[in-house]
Amino acid sequence: MSDVRIDVIAIGSLAANKYWNEKTAVREEYSTTTLVRAGKLVLVVDPGWPPEVLRSALYYRSGLASDAVTHVFVTHLDASHMRGIGLFGKAKWLAYEEELRYAQAEWPPEAPGRQALARLKAAPEKFAPGVDLYPTFGHTPGHASIFAYTPTQGTIIAGDAVLTRDHFEHGDLGEAPWDLEKAKLSLQDIVEIAEIVVPGHDNLFVCRGAGGLA
Ligand SMILES: [Zn+2]
Known part of the structure; x- marks a missing residue:
């Protein structure tokens, strides 16, 4: 039993969500934050909300305090995906190796994310049985997802790699991904492997993978 x-x-x-007819920014942008538990692993993916929001959300949704979190993984190094990472002071902070290398080389020394970058380490290929790193390049050079599975x-x-359910349904990879062709391949991979998708900026949805996108 998994x-x-x-x-x-x-x-x-x-x-701004173009599928809601919004052309300019009308709200703050936050990533969807997900908790994955397997054995001793307590993993938070994309802690984009402010720390005080995440502290409450974690407790209200799981009963856990922030110091119970053992690992944090960020899919890519965007502020809206890591704004609350400081809440998890006891956890290991992880991202895909290539994403870290790119930021270390390209970010200016005064970039606001530099402090977090200094603490982030390369993620392992496997976090626990049934919880794997899943590279999904394209949105950024080293963008990666988490694939969590049972039998x-x-x-x-x-x-x-999937912004919202609307973007997914339209096969829309967002504005100006770093590499559009890689982003397309990543989306195809996702359609093939996953029954449930947790997008970067929306609630989870069920994916009818067979046949792919229209
Ligand atoms: Zn995002």
């Missing part, structure tokens, strides 16, 4: 359990802790938002169901915590 003990993998996935809970969305806080549903993300887009500053009967696979869930991808997709970060911005």
Whole structure:
């Protein structure tokens, strides 16, 4: 019996959602924050909300205090995906190796994310039985997702490889991904492997994978 359990802790938002006819930013942008538990692993993916919001959301949605979190994974190094990472002071902070290398080389020394970058380490390929790193390049150079699965169901915590359900249904990879072709391939991979998708800025949804996108 698999003990993998996935809970969305806080549903993300887009500053402007073109599928809601919004052309300019009308709200704060936050990532969807997800909790993955398997054995001793207590993993938070994309802690984009402010720390005080995440503290409450984690407790209200799981009964856990922030110091129970053992690992934090960020799908990519965007402020809206890591704003609350400081709440998890006892956890290991992780991202895909290539994403870290790119930021270390390209970010200016005064970039606001530099402090977090200094603490982030390269993520392992496997976090626990049934919880794997799943590279989904394209949105950024080293964008990566988490694939969490039981014998009967696979869930991808997709970060911005899938922005929202609307974007997914339209095969829309967002404005100006770093590499559009890689982003397309990543989306195809997601359609093929996952029954449930947790997007970067929306609630989770069920994916009818067979046949792919229209
Ligand atoms: Zn995002």
